Structure formats: C-alpha cells, structure tokens
Amino acid sequence: KAGVTQTPRYLIKTRGQQVTLSCSPISGHRSVSWYQQTPGQGLQFLFEYFSETQRNKGNFPGRFSGRQFSNSRSEMNVSTLELGDSALYLCASSLEGTSSGETQYFGPGTRLLVL
C-alpha cells in the first residue's frame, strides 16, 4: 500500500498570504490528523478529521482550518500568514482515529516558510 502523501513538500509564502496544504491518507484509512512541528514548540496537534467530520481541534487560532473530503483526503488552510507559522506540517492517518489508540502513520510533511 502507498503511504501517506502530502503536497506540496515545500512552500514559501509572504506574510498576509494564505496557504492550502493537502494530505492523502493510506488507502482505507478514514481518519486524518494534522500536527505542526517547530523548534520552539515541538509537535502540536492541530485537528483530527474522521469521515468528513472534525473530531477534535487543538489550541490554534481560527486562521487555521481544515476539511476532509469523501475520499478521506484532507486539506488544511492557514489564512493571513504570520512569520510564526513557519513550520513543518505533518499529517497522519489511521483506520478509525486516535480514539481507538491506533498507530498514526505519518506523511513526509510540508515545510512552510513565511517571509
């Protein structure tokens, strides 16, 4: 089976712009979670989607949003980018989601640089 894929892999944006990141889960997986990784804050949970519904949301401002499509692919959007949004954004997929304690399988990440 193909692993989790994320596009694009690298992105450079300027402050004030918006960005959309995409994640395709492992075939058959219905849950997608997103995490932000920065040197200062480490790995922080953004949100989890399951069957097109947001199950949980982390402590991030409303500029961060996401959605999941019927084929389980997920997108996250960041509007009005700030310098502090520069990070590696990781998505992870699983069959039933974190509530089942399943292993989360991660994609290679999208590295976002905000100038």
Added chain:
Amino acid sequence: AQTVTQSQPEMSVQEAETVTLSCTYDTSESNYYLFWYKQPPSRQMILVIRQEAYKQQNATENRFSVNFQKAAKSFSLKISDSQLGDTAMYFCAAIIQGAQKLVFGQGTRLTINP
C-alpha cells in the same frame, strides 16, 4: 492536562552499544496507548514501537524494546546493537483515552558514532 516528558535532549553512543531513552508521562486515566516514533533527517516520522497500557508485557520489535513501568508512569526505549541508521530524533508519544490526539514529548536527539 496530559503531558509527556523526555528528560534527555541529546544522547550519543558508539555503534553496537546499547542505549536507553527515557520517557515519563502524566495521566489519571487508566486506558491509554504509548508510542515511540523516530524522525531521521528526512523528517519522516516512523513508528518504532507501540504499547497498550493494559498489557503488562513489554513490547519488543527486533532490536527495540520498551521498559513499561505503569505505576511509575515510565516508558523507556532500549535500542540494542545500535546501528548508524538509528541516528535520529526519537519522540515518545501518548494517546490518552478521550483525548483524541497524540501528545508528544520534546524529543531526544540520538547520534550513533562509528
């Protein structure tokens, strides 16, 4: 709040040695799952090992094993016969019942020297 703590920011050992990475967690829940993930320079997060809290037997995967001490809330990772390819950041993580997310520790940067 549930937390995961890794007290060793960096470790370095010689190839073929055994190394143990420490992790402690804090939760009042009885049902939870613990993980060790490896993140090499490519930044791809890779599962090393998974432990279910209700299982007393320590999980093992080839050269990787854990020492799960539930009462002490400790979950250390032992790497035997370390190899150069084991060089990476290692993250301890937990899914606590009801939390619906992975909570990560700060990570331990492990370097295996030839």
